[in-house]
Amino acid sequence: MLTISGRPGQFCDRVSRRSFLQIGGLALGGLSLPQILAAEQAGGQPTSHKAVIMVFLAGGPPHQDMLDLKPKAPSEVRGEFDPIDTSVPGIQISELMPRVASMMDKFAIVRSLVGAEGRHDSFECCTGRHFRSSQPQGGWPAMGSALSKLFGPVDRAVPPYVDLSFRMAHDPWNIKGPGFLGMSHAPFRPDGQAMENMTLDGLSAQRFRSRSGLLAELDRFRRHADARASAGLYDSFTEQALGVLASPKLVEALDLDREEPKVRARYGQDDPNVLGYSLDKGYQAVMSNFLLARRVVEAGARCVTCSFAHFDWHGQNFANARKVVPLLDQGIAALVEDLHERGLDRDVTVLVWGEFGRTPKINERAGRDHWPRVHAALMAGGGMQTGQVIGATNRLAEEAADRPVHMQEVFARLYRNLGIDVSRTTIPDNNGRPQYLVDRDEAIPELG
DSSP states (O other): OOEEOOOTTOHHHHSOHHHHTBOSSSGGGGOOOHHHHHHHHHHOOOSOOOEEEEEEOTTOOOGGGTTSOOTTSOHHHHOSOOEEEOSSTTOEEETTOHHHHHTGGGEEEEEEEEOOOOOSOSHHHHHOOOTTSOOOTTOOOOHHHHHHHHHOOSSTTSOSEEEOOOOOSSGGGSOOOOGGGOGGGSOBOSSSGGGGGOEETTBOHHHHTSHHHHHHHHHHHHHHHHHHHHTTOSOHHHHHHHHHHHOSHHHHHTOGGGSOHHHHHHHOOOBTTTTSSOTTTTOOBOTHHHHHHHHHHHHTOSEEEEEOSOOOOSSOHHHHHHHHHHHHHHHHHHHHHHHHHTTOTTTEEEEEEOSOEEOSSOOTTSOOOEETTOEEEEEEETTOOOSEEEOEEOTTSSSEEEOOEEHHHHHHHHHHHTTOOTTTOEEEOTTSOEEESOSOOOOOGGGO
C-alpha cells in the first residue's frame, strides 16, 4: 500500500523515510522512489510524449454486431442489426455505431484478429502475451508498466501508467500490473479497492474519493512538505518523490469541473447501471472515463487504460447491444475527435478491443458464446494510416479468411507508434535476463 502518515513534528521521528514513501497497492503507477528517480536522471529522459489509450471491452464484444457484419449470412448468424455506410466508401459497420461511421477516415478496423486463447481475462490485452507462454519469475508486465520502466514519467507529478477502470467482480478482467517489474511500475488507480489501503494524514477513503477534499488535503500536505524541504530535511530525489505526491497536476487532470461544458457534453452521460446488474460489479458505462483518459494523457501519462461496460452476452445479445454499443460509439467518437482537435492524433494511439470474439451462430437464448478463433479491434491516432479495414473473415465471420493479424502484432504496432523497436528493445527480468516486449516484431505494416 501507499502510506503517508504521521503528525507534524513527529514525521521522521517515528516514521522512516522509506515507509513514508511506501508504494504498493496504489503504487502511483511507476512513480519512482528517490533511488529510482536518481537512476532515471542519470540515464536521461526522452523528450517526446507518445501515449496509448486502451479501452478494454470485458467479456468479448460481438464482432458480427459491431465491426464485421454479415448481412448475407443465414438468419441464425446474421443477427438483428443492419450495416450502415461510413465516411469511407466501401466500409460498413453496425447501425449501432453511427458516430464512428461518420468519421471512419480517422479509424482503422482490424477484422481478422487471431491468437486469443478463449479465457475471460485481460491478460493478453494488457501484456500481448499468451497464457501458455513460459513466464519469467514475477510474471509478464503490462504495456503501461513496461513504458514506465523504459521511459519513466513525462512529468514527475503524473504517473506514467494510469488505470481508470472500476474494480470488476470477475477478478481476471481487472487490468494487469507490473509483473516482474515490481510495484514501482504498477498502474495508478484513482478510485477503487486500492483506495482502501491509502492513508493520507488520516484522510479516509471516502473523503479521498472527493476530488475537492483530495485537493485540499494535498495543499496542506504540500505546505508541510515544503517547510521540511526548506529546512534541508530531504535530499533532492526525495523532494522529487514528494513533488509527485504533493503536486495538484494529476488531481486537476482528474477534475472534470475544469473541462469546458460543451466538451463534456460531447462525451455523453455516465450510465453506471447500463445493464441492470453492473452497478455493484464494476461493469459500468462510464462515458467520462474517455474524457479523463484524454486529460490524463495530456497531463503526462504514457499509458491509460479503462474498461467499459460488459460484453459476455450468452443471452440477450441484441437487447444488451442496443444499450451498450451506442454509448461506446459516442465515447470513442468523442475521444478521437477530441484528440484530433487538440493536435494529439499523431502522438496518442487509441485501441478498443476485448479478449476474444463471439460465436457466429446465435444460441437459443438470443446470445452468442465464446469464440477465440477470430475477433476484431478498432484503432485510431498514433500517426497511423486510418480509413481502412485490415483483414477479413469468411462469410460467417467464424475465421480469418484474409490477412490474419495476431494480437502480438497489435502490440508491436503500439510500441512502434511509441518509438520503440521491439526487435531490439529488452527489459531485464528479476534474474537479469533480457526479455523482449513481444515475441513477434511484425507491426501491421498496412498502418504505415
